[in-house]
Amino acid sequence: MAASVLVVDDEPNIVLSLEFLLKQVGYTVHVARDGEAALEAVAQFKPGLVLLDVMMPKRDGFDVCQTIRANPDWNDIRVIMLTARGREVEREKGLALGADDYVTKPFSTRDVVEKVRQILGTP
Amino acid sequence: MPDRAKVALRIGGVGALAVVVVAGTALLARDMDRDSALMLALAGAGLIAAALALLWQRLSVLLFDPLAALSAELAAIAEQRHGERAIHLADGHGLGPVLTHLHRLLDRLRADRHQAEAAQLRTQAQLTERQSWLDAILADLSDGILVVAADHRVIQANPAAARLLGEEIAPGQPLFALVTREPVLHVLAQLSTPGYPSAKSAAMVCATTDASRLLHGRLTVIAGFGGYLVRLSDSGRDDAALERDNALRKAITQDLRRPIANLRAAAETISTFPDMTARERAAFDEVVVEESTILSQRIEELESDFLARSDAQGVMADIYSLDLFNCLARDCARDRVGLTMEGIPLWLKGDAQSLPLVLHSLILRLRHEIGCTSFDVEALLADRHVYLDISWNGPAIASSSLDSWLNRTPDGSSDRRSLRDILDQHGSEPWSQVLKGKDRAILRLPFPAPERLQFTPSDQRAPSRPEFHDFALMRAHCDAGQLSDTRLSALSFVVFDCETTGLRPDDGDAIIQIGAVKVAGGKVLTTDTFDRLVNPGRPIPPSSTIFHGITDAMVKDKPPLSVVRPQFLDFAAGSVLAGHNAAFDLRFLRADQAPPLSIPVVDTMLLSGLADPGADSSLDALARRLGVSVPPHRSALADALTTADVLVRLFERLEARGLVTLGQVLAAARESCAINSTIGAD
Structure with missing residues (x-):
């Protein structure tokens, strides 16, 4: 399962691009549209990495990240947070709550795919 | 004839x-x-x-x-100053025209006097009229106005000032009996800095001395008068402008980023994979059209918001964390929640009206959630922010709970904005985390750092007073007695400092100020302080005023040492005394024919010698070595606070070297005294 990525975002348009690009590189890609669905998907698929949007309905990205980090079984899961809020304090908050990396929208999809490749390795 | x-x-x-x-x-x-x-x-x-x-x-x-x-x-x-009495002489005198000339002279004198009196009356009437105008204008202003002389005494105040400050203001009253000293001195120092923009006025936030509220204000130096004008306002907030401001901030930080992110991702995908199927390509084309439309709509909204916002007034100002904490502690005390302040106070940028409301609401939520009724609060200097940390014994708060708290409006306030809106205005994003290696958690709120310097560079600080060491005297205080085996972390200390008229108590020099702060459990209790001026019973030489800024007028109505000394000893009762070059202060404390103190005293100057042998042991140098911030204004309390922070950090160093009990530390200090006395004797 090391080469699977969970993309969590309520914006279908960004999910379309990320899903397409990551699949092209060769990763197994799962998609969730909100925080609760994300935690269900984590439990079901145990992905190697979660691309996690911050602003989402139901449970937000910080909440999901904190929940993932609170579960010892999910220690190996890496989390990259995505956010449209371009503020330094949120980066600090994301990293303080256990994210491995933090990307601010708008981002280069190439950079995000490269980050995923650095963390998970080439599939 | x-x-x-x-x-x-x-x-x-x-x-x-x-x-x-x-x-x-x-x-x-x-x-x-x-x-x-x-x-x-x-x-x-x-x-x-x-x-x-x-x-x-x-x-x-x-x-x-x-x-x-x-x-x-x-x-x-x-x-006879007034009246028109003439010269009466019996007939038949031989003085002839002398009398006539005398009468003319008298008439001339009286005419001149009448003219002068009339002019004086006119001037007085004009002055009274102007004073009435001024009174009427001042009375009509909703802002509090205080005209203050160079010695910080209020010359005039309007009714709004009395209302804002909650008490009648008598002419001649010291300003610092009404509002906190630090913000005023900070702004005055800022305005007198050479090279500072020529403006003679700067914004400030100060607290009332009873910590009942924070007030926004502006301080203007009055040219040619030496005094200054303080304008205080309760609420300079324009809610409509703030809402527009919030909308604009949200647009810049989120609304635009989403469509651009989506558009960019789609464009990059199309260019990276030109060979995708027609069906795949159609999906991406749709994204491009949709997101471009959203983007142009957002930009139009942003433009109209921006134009509407041009009259919005900024209400963010530099706030001294000690003022903020004091007001907060007072509010929390009403809800039976205790706050303990730690660390050295810092400046942060915030809105003086809404910030205490947010913090108060969050603390009430915390109490409800964890059942804890006492919290520590501390301001910390981060890279680009100032953190306000609220800490407690227990677990961290879940992000989801914090989110739901932030969606509420502040408790007990008419503010319609949610806590999140207010924090957004401050560019703040709070979170809760467990402190590594401790059973404590914090709620951390990052705030923008102020544009002004946190601390005035040390070359602007008054020079340190020359140091005179009395190692023989210190040796008498190096016996830990019953506390010998008590660990440093379990002891309560009172760290003190005195300002004096000079360096020689034997020649009549005396104490003019005592400042002290408590340290317990390895923490500086910033609000548990003692700060008194003392009437030395002799003039203060100007040569000593340059060190401490205290003048005869400031101590004129203060009690003598015989009154303040017992108050200080009461404050220190049950604690171990500590000070920097404490022998200097101890000589003055016992000079008043009082019985000598035979209690253990920890001297940070001696401990400095144990930690860094041979290094500069002055307080400023020691503080710099230990990374302790030195406050800009020298006073007994400010130096006591610095010494307290130094003490806490020195203990960490000494504990690492195996000196963990009071007995061990004082024994090492005694040895250091003995060595230094020998060197002194040579």
């Missing part, structure tokens, strides 16, 4: 009579016997005497009596 001619004629007549009588007597006496000649001479002399007496009587009537009367009249007129 004029009186003068009559008098001359009479004097001439008497002279001629005398010559005739003497000559006649001489002629007649030749043919007479001796007795008859004697009789004749006597008769002649009698005749001359009678003529002289007549002449004198006439002169009295004409001159001497009128002159005496004139003198009395003039004396009476001179004594």
Whole structure:
């Protein structure tokens, strides 16, 4: 399962691009549209990495990240947070709550795919 | 014939009579016997005497009596400031036109006096009128206005100032009896910095001395007067402008980023994979169209928001964390929640009205969630922010709970904005985390750092007072007694510092200020302080004022050391005393013929020698080495606070070297005293 990525975002348009690009590189890609669905998907698929949007309905990205980090079984899961809020304090908050990396929208999809490749390795 | 001619004629007549009588007597006496000649001479002399007496009587009537009367009249007129009394003399005097001229002179004098009095009355009326205008204008202002002299005493205050500060303000009252000292001195120092933009006015936030509220204000230095004007306002907030401001901030930080992110991702995908299927390509084309439309709509909204916002007023100002915490502690005390302040106070940028509301609401939520009724609060310097940390014993707060708290409006306030909106205005994003290696958690709120310097560079700080060491005296305080085996972390310390009129208590120099702060459990209890001015009973030499800024006027109405010393010892009761070069202060404390103190005293200067042998042991140098911030203004309390922070950090260093109990530390200090005394003796 090391080469699977969970993309969590309520914006279908960004999910379309990320899903397409990551699949092209060769990763197994799962998609969730909100925080609760994300935690269900984590439990079901145990992905190697979660691309996690911050602003989402139901449970937000910080909440999901904190929940993932609170579960010892999910220690190996890496989390990259995505956010449209371009503020330094949120980066600090994301990293303080256990994210491995933090990307601010708008981002280069190439950079995000490269980050995923650095963390998970080439599939 | 004029009186003068009559008098001359009479004097001439008497002279001629005398010559005739003497000559006649001489002629007649030749043919007479001796007795008859004697009789004749006597008769002649009698005749001359009678003529002289007549002449004198006439002169009295004409001159001497009128002159005496004139003198009395003039004396009476001179004594009488007002009134139109004329000179009255009996008729028949011989003073002639002198009196006429005197009357003219008097009339001229009186006319001048009337003119001067009229001018004075006019000026006074104008002044009264202007004062009434000023009073009316000031009374009508909703902002509090205080005119303050250079010695920080209030010259005039308007009713709004009294209302904002919650008390009547008497002229001459010290400003620092009404508001906190640090923000005012900070802004004054800022305005007097060479090279500071020529503005003579700067924004500030200060707390009332009873910590009941934070007030926004502006301080303006009055050129040529030496004093300054303080304008205080309760709420400068324009809610509509703030809402627009929030909308704009949200647009810039989120709304635009989403469509651009989506658009960019789609564009990059299309360019990276030109060979995708027609069906895949159609999906991406749709994304491009949709997101471009959203983006242009957002930009139009943003433009209209931006134009509408141009009249919005910024309400963010630099707030001193100690003022903020004091107000917060007071609010929390009403809800039976205790706050303990830690660390050195810092400046942060915030809205003085809404920030205490947010913090208060969050603390009430925390109490409800964790059931804890006492919290520590501390301001910390981060790279680009100032963190406000609220800490407690227990687990961290889940992000989801914190989110739901932030969606509420502040407790007990009419503010319609949610806590999140208010924090967004501050660019803040709070989170809760567990402190590594401790059973404590924090709620951390990052805030923008102020534009001003946190600390005035040390070259602007008053010079350190010259240090005189008395190692022999310190040795007497190096016996830990019953506390010998108590660990440092379990002890309560009172760290103190004194300001004095000079360096020699034996020559009459005395204490003028005592400042102290408690340290317990390895933490500086920033609000548990002692700060008193002392009347030294002698003038303060200007040469010492440059070190501490205290003048005779400031201590004039303060109690003497005999009153303050027991108050200080009460404050210190149950704690171990500590100070930097404490021997200096101890000599002054015992100088007042009071019984000598025989209690253990920890000297950070001696501990500095244990931690870094040979290094500069002055307080400023030691603080810099240990990374302790040095406050800009020297005072007994400020130095005590710095020393307290130094003490806590030195303990960490000493504990690492195995010195963990008071006995061990004092024994090491005693050895250090012995070595230094020997060196001193050499």
